[in-house]
Amino acid sequence: MASEIKLKVNDRPWIVTAAPDTPLLYVLLNELQLQGPRFGCGLAQCGSCSVLVNGVEIRSCVTPVSAVQGKAITTLEGLPAWYAARKKLRAAPALHPVQQAMLDEQAVQCGYCYNGMIVKACELLSKTPRPTEAQIRTAMNGHLCRCGTYPRIILAVQRASREMAKA
Amino acid sequence: MTLRRDFLKAGGALVIGFPLRNLLFGQRGSVAGPPDAKQVDTWLAIHADNTATVYIGFAELGQGNSTALLQVAAEELDFDMSQLKTVRLDTNITPNQGGTYSSASIQRGGPQVRTAAAEARQALLRIASKKLSAPVESLTVARGIVSAPGGATVTYGELVGDKPFHLAFTGTAPVKSTATYKIVGTAVPRNDLPDKVSGKYVYMQHARVPDMLHGRVVRPRGQGAYGAGAKVIGLDEASIAGIPGARVLRRGDFIGVVSPNEWDAVRAARQLKVKWDEAPTLTGGDGMFDAMRAARTDDRIVLERGNAADAIGAAPYKVSHVCHAPYQSHAPFAPNCAVADVKPDSALTMCSTQDVYGTRATLARVLGLKPEQVRVQYYEGSGTYGHSCYDDVAQAASLLSQLAGKPVRLQFMRWDEHGWDNYGPAHVGEVRASASAEGKITGYEYEGWQHHWSAIETSEQLALGKPAAEWPPASAQQVNPRCCGGMYDIPNVRLVNHHVDGLGWLKAAWLRSPLDLSFSFTSEQAIDQLAFLLKLDPYEFRRRNIKDERWLGVLDAAAKAANWAPRPAAVKLSRAKTVTGRGIGMGTHLASYGAAVAEIEIDRATGKVAAKHLYGAIDAGLVVNPGNVESQIGGQLVQAASRMFKEEVTFSKTHVTSLDWASYPVLRFEECPRVTPVVVQRLNERSSGAGEEVMAAAAGAIANAFFDATGVRMTEFPMTPKRVLAALARG
Numbered sequence: 001m002a003s004e005i006k007l008k009v010n011d012r013p014w015i016v017t018a019a020p021d022t023p024l025l026y027v028l029l030n031e032l033q034l035q036g037p038r039f040g041c042g043l044a045q046c047g048s049c050s051v052l053v054n055g056v057e058i059r060s061c062v063t064p065v066s067a068v069q070g071k072a073i074t075t076l077e078g079l080p081a082w083y084a085a086r087k088k089l090r091a092a093p094a095l096h097p098v099q100q101a102m103l104d105e106q107a108v109q110c111g112y113c114y115n116g117m118i119v120k121a122c123e124l125l126s127k128t129p130r131p132t133e134a135q136i137r138t139a140m141n142g143h144l145c146r147c148g149t150y151p152r153i154i155l156a157v158q159r160a161s162r163e164m165a166k167a
Numbered sequence: 168m169t170l171r172r173d174f175l176k177a178g179g180a181l182v183i184g185f186p187l188r189n190l191l192f193g194q195r196g197s198v199a200g201p202p203d204a205k206q207v208d209t210w211l212a213i214h215a216d217n218t219a220t221v222y223i224g225f226a227e228l229g230q231g232n233s234t235a236l237l238q239v240a241a242e243e244l245d246f247d248m249s250q251l252k253t254v255r256l257d258t259n260i261t262p263n264q265g266g267t268y269s270s271a272s273i274q275r276g277g278p279q280v281r282t283a284a285a286e287a288r289q290a291l292l293r294i295a296s297k298k299l300s301a302p303v304e305s306l307t308v309a310r311g312i313v314s315a316p317g318g319a320t321v322t323y324g325e326l327v328g329d330k331p332f333h334l335a336f337t338g339t340a341p342v343k344s345t346a347t348y349k350i351v352g353t354a355v356p357r358n359d360l361p362d363k364v365s366g367k368y369v370y371m372q373h374a375r376v377p378d379m380l381h382g383r384v385v386r387p388r389g390q391g392a393y394g395a396g397a398k399v400i401g402l403d404e405a406s407i408a409g410i411p412g413a414r415v416l417r418r419g420d421f422i423g424v425v426s427p428n429e430w431d432a433v434r435a436a437r438q439l440k441v442k443w444d445e446a447p448t449l450t451g452g453d454g455m456f457d458a459m460r461a462a463r464t465d466d467r468i469v470l471e472r473g474n475a476a477d478a479i480g481a482a483p484y485k486v487s488h489v490c491h492a493p494y495q496s497h498a499p500f501a502p503n504c505a506v507a508d509v510k511p512d513s514a515l516t517m518c519s520t521q522d523v524y525g526t527r528a529t530l531a532r533v534l535g536l537k538p539e540q541v542r543v544q545y546y547e548g549s550g551t552y553g554h555s556c557y558d559d560v561a562q563a564a565s566l567l568s569q570l571a572g573k574p575v576r577l578q579f580m581r582w583d584e585h586g587w588d589n590y591g592p593a594h595v596g597e598v599r600a601s602a603s604a605e606g607k608i609t610g611y612e613y614e615g616w617q618h619h620w621s622a623i624e625t626s627e628q629l630a631l632g633k634p635a636a637e638w639p640p641a642s643a644q645q646v647n648p649r650c651c652g653g654m655y656d657i658p659n660v661r662l663v664n665h666h667v668d669g670l671g672w673l674k675a676a677w678l679r680s681p682l683d684l685s686f687s688f689t690s691e692q693a694i695d696q697l698a699f700l701l702k703l704d705p706y707e708f709r710r711r712n713i714k715d716e717r718w719l720g721v722l723d724a725a726a727k728a729a730n731w732a733p734r735p736a737a738v739k740l741s742r743a744k745t746v747t748g749r750g751i752g753m754g755t756h757l758a759s760y761g762a763a764v765a766e767i768e769i770d771r772a773t774g775k776v777a778a779k780h781l782y783g784a785i786d787a788g789l790v791v792n793p794g795n796v797e798s799q800i801g802g803q804l805v806q807a808a809s810r811m812f813k814e815e816v817t818f819s820k821t822h823v824t825s826l827d828w829a830s831y832p833v834l835r836f837e838e839c840p841r842v843t844p845v846v847v848q849r850l851n852e853r854s855s856g857a858g859e860e861v862m863a864a865a866a867g868a869i870a871n872a873f874f875d876a877t878g879v880r881m882t883e884f885p886m887t888p889k890r891v892l893a894a895l896a897r898g
């Protein structure tokens with residue numbers, strides 16, 4: 001049965017009434033009307049629904065909303081502010097360096113998988129600021145891109161890594 | 168679920184409206200289209216703020232055509248790219264340019280947009296000439312500002328600002344010379360990407376309308392034979408009684424559930440007890456190729472020149488082999504989705520179709536409405552690579568809305584999309600070819616067995632009992648004379664198409680580069696084998712047999728990019744655990760020219776094959792945006808590797824069994840090759856497609872690289888470890 005659940009998403013508190021087993025994804029999509037996390041498989045196989053929970057990438061399509069109460073949830077929309085907070089910047093940039101690098105490399109085709117690609121790459125660079133190509137491939141291996149843009153994503157992650165080192 | 172946030176309550180759902188600008192055009196959008204293609208106003212509108220909207224009938228599918236077609240308009244109008252925008256496709260607003268097929272947005276749409284823009288520019292200059300009291304020939308334009316020799320200026324916006332042209336589109340206005348191009352031919356960054364990386368982009372899966380229900384279809388997991396439908400034997404509506412708000416909707420064998428809450432709809436669809444007739448209707452995967460080869464067929468000679476059989480019989484060097492290619496799935500990364508609001512005398516359906524007008528016609532038939540009572544709006548979904556389930560989901564959402572009497576948003580689940588796709592058809596190819604001692608190809612025969620595309624969607628079959636039917640013959644469903652040896656100068660050629668009746672097989676449609684990977688896999692290995700028999704370098708052998716300079720151009724470009732060093736194939740065979748090889752291949756779809764080089768690695772112990780580096784060259788005539796085309800080539804090479812190594816629809820005698828990314832694996836990051844795209848720019852040739860033409864070439868190159876590494880020919884793909892080990896054991 002539905003119950004009240006407190007969430008913290010992109011640094012803002014929310015109270016939703018939902019069945020505790022509702023996957024977080026449906027709450028983010030339909031109640032919070034976010035467009036970053038999105039449905040791809042509902043099976044944690046593809047990565048289109050990824051969000052950060054306390055800085056760790058998880059699959060929101062199989063994570064019950066009740067399991068993330070009180071935790072810091074960051075979606076694609078919140079990544080610039082998340083980055084600014086970690087880097088102790090005075091203001092959030094318009095885009096996270098990973099997002100900017102995806103643009104600079106013109107990596108995107110349809111872009112549907114880019115929510116997960118960007119979220120995962122942000123997590124990777126927060127832990128491993130200067131990853132090797134092999135480390136990037138391994139970290140990103142659970143995220144599928146049907147358009148075949150993997151090579152440009154690798155270039156974009158490398159570019160973002162360089163830019164973040166400068167910043 | 169409810170949310171205690173007043174602004175969200177007030178805002179309700181995300182309502183997708185039209186740009187405010189359109190309110191200024193009272194008539195635009197208020198009546199059923201297509202708008203009159205013979206009017207300039209149908210194609211573009213100049214606004215008072217000196218910007219313009221270009222109305223384009225091609226869908227942005229992630230390939231960047233919405234940017235490229237604006238480049239064409241900007242070039243002719245002398246606008247900057249920042250001054251132009253386009254609108255979403257809508258049967259009440261955008262012109263009918265015939266659907267976004269065959270990678271032909273630029274090929275077919277470019278000339279229309281170009282001449283419409285040129286016609287508008289001519290009209291604008293006539294008005295400016297009067298206003299500035301200067302002859303038309305003396306005027307210059309930049310950024311939409313017209314300047315007269317004395318220094319007087321006026322903007323396009325000031326000249327017509329938001330008023331219609333009321334001008335016939337004659338198509339006779341002179342267009343600019345390609346030598347003067349400043350925007351066309353440059354890698355303008357795509358206009359859709361900023362919103363795609365920030366999360367602001369509205370995909371179909373995000374579209375919402377007020378007061379809508381969430382729907383899901385309930386079908387067997389995985390389709391049976393096309394035409395057999397899915398017969399309901401028993402339905403227990405009480406099985407979802409525990410989910411308040413969810414209800415079952417049914418018409419014939421079409422079953423869906425709707426609920427105000429999406430998760431409840433998902434749960435209800437999973438929980439609803441339906442007993443389906445599970446009679447075997449399929450051959451099963453193992454018996455497929457033999458059954459296809461043995462089927463009664465409708466045979467057609469696609470091309471006959473000289474006497475191929477005699478030439479092959481008399482030649483000193485000859486090859487002959489049979490190859491098998493599987494059904495493969497579009498498997499869009501996002502399952503298809505649609506929102507429909509069907510009323511007794513009208514319908515609005517939002518979906519991700521490649522052809523809003525085509526979808527409107529079938530929706531009208533399904534709903535019992537006239538086409539002009541139905542409005543279809545296009546929202547981009549994830550990449551579709553051809554006819555995935557977008558029409559099926561549009562019909563299903565519309566049927567559910569009609570049954571519910573309310574707007575319905577329907578998203579397929581992963582198993583619906585994977586299991587009820589229109590797959591790219593399986594193929595049996597037989598090739599025979601011969602060469603003279605001088606290394607000239609003397610004879611070539613190709614025979615292909617496959618069925619056509621499916622014309623009737625699953626929803627219409629299930630709901631209305633509409634009999635299954637195939638598409639009539641069309642070139643992309645048959646042996647392709649350009650891809651099957653067409654790049655070579657061969658005096659004796661015979662191409663035969665064996666059309667297998669598609670009822671009783673899997674539902675099918677065009678999948679990116681339809682059948683061409685299968686043709687090239689079969690044909691380019693035969694060509695390669697002739698080179699091997701002659702002890703010639705396979706690149707050199709191809710060069711000797713190509714006359715057409717555009718085919719030679721791409722072949723040379725691919726070889727050069729890969730630093731191809733001449734040597735015959737399979738002369739460096741090794742017994743090491745890991746062996747490497749390189750191969751070259753050619754191919755295309757219906758137009759353009761493609762060539763590729765593959766460098767691959769094979770683990771002889773595990774049978775695992777990986778492409779390390781793929782090089783692809785394309786000649787697509789005048790390339791409007793080389794950056795986009797390079798991106799497309801990269802995607803084609805990676806997707807071709809995925810299809811050659813991994814992708815295969817599996818099925819039992821009752822249903823399809825590849826229903827998700829575990830049972831239908833695709834290429835991943837760790838398996839991804841490096842890619843080198845090469846655009847052969849030809850400014851003075853007509854633009855042709857660039858979204859699929861390198862895939863076939865890559866398929867041939869990969870197969871030939873396998874032979875170079877192992878001395879063994881693969882005769883079936885995907886080249887899974889099991890097949891590779893079996894092939895190596897056969898030797």
